[in-house]
């Protein structure tokens with residue numbers, strides 16, 4: 273097994289780390305680095321080597337997952353470069369939104385860089401992870417990196433970094449938008465007299481049942497599933513009319529446009 277490091281042990285690194293541990297029982301000496309050792313204890317409990325030194329973690333590893341926020345990545349890469357890390361035989365796997373391969377290369381001169389765009393449902397093996405390989409990565413390494421990410425759920429191979437940007441919005445950010453919808457429904461349940469605990473259960477079953485209907489009726493357009501709920505002259509129709517009045521589709525378009533705009537702004541900044 274190649275030696276693996278995570279620079280930054282936050283939410284996303286933790287999802288990927290857990291996936292690797294689930295699928296690769298022999299992955300024992302994974303390094304995780306971050307500024308606060310106490311926050312890395314959860315990794316140590318799962319046999320990772322934890323350290324406050326990004327340099328130590330990078331030096332010891334063949335595959336380095338970059339798990340810090342885009343705003344931190346420049347200084348982290350600069351630190352590794354300034355401390356003599358030789359990237360020539362290492363693979364850098366960056367999950368940072370809006371941070372291009374060209375920018376990582378400018379800072380590190382690393383020949384092998386992979387962009388990935390995971391999502392938090394990866395925590396339970398149900399995420400969507402975008403992946404973009406440059407031409408320089410050979411098939412053996414493509415297979416290796418893919419095998420580390422497959423336990424996270426669906427792996428979506430993309431042909432460009434703009435594809436990574438798009439999947440970042442459509443699959444990386446989108447869980448937050450769906451959670452916002454669930455939060456709003458939970459709030460309405462409470463407004464109509466349900467207890468907090470019942471409201472939560474209703475939202476859980478609503479999400480599970482509706483997603484399962486989409487999955488179990490794979491050949492059926494989603495619009496047809498919606499129409500099956502919408503009795504002629506009935507109550508659902510009135511609710512949908514409100515969604516139309518409030519320009520629901522236009523709002524969703526603007527939501528994704530805003531994500532992309534910020535991603536492109538990041539690309540200019542870094």
Ligand SMILES: NC(=O)C1=CN([C@@H]2O[C@H](COP(=O)(O)OP(=O)(O)OC[C@H]3O[C@@H](n4cnc5c(N)ncnc54)[C@H](OP(=O)(O)O)[C@@H]3O)[C@@H](O)[C@H]2O)C=CC1
Nearest residue numbers: 280281282283284306308339340341342367368369390444
């Ligand atoms: N969350 C998501 O759904 C997604 C996130 N991403 C990308 O993943 C990356 C990480 O995001 P996320 O996990 O959510 O963020 P988190 O804030 O959870 O994690 C960032 C981690 O970086 C650590 N850190 C901060 N400074 C340094 C440093 N100098 N050296 C090493 N580690 C450092 C932080 O440690 P400490 O807390 O101790 O300061 C923290 O553990 C981002 O680039 C983001 O764009 C991509 C797709 C989806």
Ligand SMILES: O=C(O)[C@@H]1CCC=N1
Nearest residue numbers: 369440441444445446
């Ligand atoms: O909010 C963010 O910047 C990251 C990228 C996609 C999801 N979360």
